[in-house]
Amino acid sequence: MKVNSHETVHVNEQNQITILCNQCGNFKTIDTDFYKLIDEPLTIKITCNKCGHNFKIFINFRKTYRKATNLSGICYPISRTGPRNTIDYMRISKITVENISRTGMGFTLKSPIYIQLEDILEVKITLDNKKRTKITKQVIVRRISNNSIGAEFTTPVDERYKDLAFYLIP
Template sequence: MRQVLEKIYVSDEGQATITCPQCGLTRQARVDQYRGRKHTIKVNCSCGIGFPLTLEFRRNYRKRAELQGTYRILSNGGGGGPAKIYDVSRNGIGFTVSGVHSIKVGQRALLDFTLDNRKQSRLQKEVVVRSVDRNRIGCEFNSHQAFDKDLGFYLQP
């Protein structure tokens, strides 16, 4: 039987609260040494069970999504096209593009997309590209933009 990989959120102080899925024992652990890297670790409980978990250092909840939109590069070369948003948080967004692109870390872009909420809210967000992994683009929302109320409601778990 395959174990479910549990995601543990880490506090700003580097503390993680780990609960054993077998016996329910909960303990605090310092995990600062893993910050800055994506990490899956195996934990052994005093009850004898070992289980894997993923440490999540993000500051904000990231919601999985399947939203359609477009992007337009605003700096260093231009370009744009269709985008499929796969996750969104209070501070950023991830999307994929199809085909060949020339998107680079540090570029500014404008994303235009519609939330799949009741109001079908259309948002336009200026972003800065923070990561490029083939066709997966990770962006941070421009910090001088006011927080969007529709996005806030959309992100509620």
């Protein structure tokens, strides 16, 4: 059981946050310019516009550290709602991850696959730490330029992802 229902969300470079409703899986992106004027971490109330679920989130405005990397992995689109065990062979690509932060990652596709903005991808990478930790994360596509993708984690990296969080310490 979850003790603390206040999910911490981090503000991305466009001053936006992505909120995931864990009742129905609905994603919502909101601008935080307004909240930023308050200039301190704060808790806001959210009502899901799909299922009406009420919850609170904690917004953290701390600047996120971005680690330059050269990691290999794969990615493929997954359905927001449907079963996740079927992967379309035509839509898997090897990737090179150029940077990772607590909120997202930038990577290059090794083979061109069909991807659109807002698609949800599953990304599997191997860290270059001692343990060669394998990481699986889901991301939302935020930027596409040729084969270069900027994506945001559906869940920011926090204490639950020990290896990745440790890896991201400057």
